Amino acid sequence: MKRKEGKKETVVVTGASAGVGRAVACAFGRTGARVALLARDRERLESVRREVEAAGGEGLVVVTDVADPGQVERAAQETEEAFGPIDIWVNNAMTSVFSPFTEMTPEEFRRVTEVTYLGTVYGTWSALKRMMPRDRGVIVQVGSALADRSIPLQSAYCGGKHAIRGFTDSLRCELLHSCSGVHLTMVQLPAMNTPQFAWVKSRLPFKAQPVPPIYQPEVAARAIVWAAHHRRRELWVGVPTVESFLGNRLFPGLLDRYLARKGYAAQQTDEPEVPDRPNNLWETVPGPFGARGTFDERAQEGSPEVWMAEHKWQLALAAAGSAGLLLSLARCRRKKRRRFRIFR
Incomplete structure (x- = not known):
């Protein structure tokens, strides 16, 4: 879907209050778009709205828990009432639990699945309900290298990302069968420097970290905005994502053994975790969290794969x-x- 000169796009971003979602919202703001900001924390959403408007766009705060399909549908309706027809919908909201599977509770696993996977399904439903009659629009599913190659200690999150990919591939076939003008794309991300490692529920003895090499959320934002305007089936961001997808096709058993040995330590720093710290699994964690986390010194600012796709x-x-x-x-x-x- 190519932008028309002078036309302000209407964009919905879920999980917009921090991390990749916040970076994506601001990136669309720089294009002059009208951006509906969906997440649970009103205070942080208001700060994102100010950033989007300072960048040249328009922002709309819609407090939403994407695990509730009724709230997602209400958010879509409010967006169109305020900004007009939705052109782009970005399903980005997620949560996780850092824990061995055997130590998780069924309620925790269900909650991660509801937010990460079903939140994407509900967002896609509400977007298609409006886009299909118009025969236009783009839905961007924010995926992960973990959508193809799972790692230990994040079984619920990995399962959710795998499910998103399976759901997306199935739906894409249906859209092609019906000759729909709605485009569906998935952007697979590497480890990102976002605040999630400070607020995700964890049972690990040491503080969680993204598996290096790490990328800044602005790298993901540029890729997502680009994918929303080019008819690519899927976009891989970062060398680790390419290695993960290709390596899992060639040597899955070898990767099983490698991650069994290295996967635990790679996801933890040397700093002990704070017992019973607040987490965002059930309720939002208050605080001035931005797009970036605490790993700036180790995070990369660019991706050759995205640059190659753009050029x-x-x-x-x-x-x-x-x-x-x-x-x-x-x-x-x-x-x-x-x-x-x-x-x-």
Whole structure:
């Protein structure tokens, strides 16, 4: 879906109060979009709205728990009443529990699934309800390298991301079958420097961390905004995501054993966890959380995979030009050899 000059897009972002969702909302704000901000914490959403408007867009705060389909539908209705037809819907909201599976409760597993997976399903439902009659619109599912290659200590979250991918692939086939103009894409992210590691429920002895290498949330935001305006089936962000997807296809058993040995330590810092600290599984955690977490010094600012996707035509032309030059040089060499043989 290409932007029309002068047209302000209406965008919905779930999980917009912090982390990747906040970065995405601000990135759309810089394009001049009208952005509906969905999350549970009104105070943080108000601060995001101010950031979106300072960037050049318009913001709308809609306090929403995406695990409740009624609240998601109400948010969609409020968005269209305020901003007009929804052009782009970004399903980003998530939560997790850092814990061995055997130590989790059924209620915890259900809650992670309801937010991470069913929240995406409910958002997609509300978006399609409005987009399909108009035969246009884009839905962006924010995925993860863990949507293909699971890791230990996050069984509920990994299961939710796998489910999103399966659901998305199935729905995409249905949209193609009906020749729908609605486009569905999934952006697979690497480990991100977001505040979730400070508020996600954890039973680990040490503080949780993203598995290195780590990327800044603005990298994900640029990829998501780009994916929303280009008809790509799926976009992989970051070298670790590429390695994860390809490695799991080639050596799944080897990765099982590697993660069994290294996966626990890789997700923890050397700093002891604070027992019974507040977590956001059931209630939002108050505080001035922004897009970034506490891993700035270790986080990368760019992704070559996203850059290559953005510049694929230039790269193709450069490759074609290089191939033509090499072919011309080869022909010149052959001609020189023929002349040399005739002279002899």
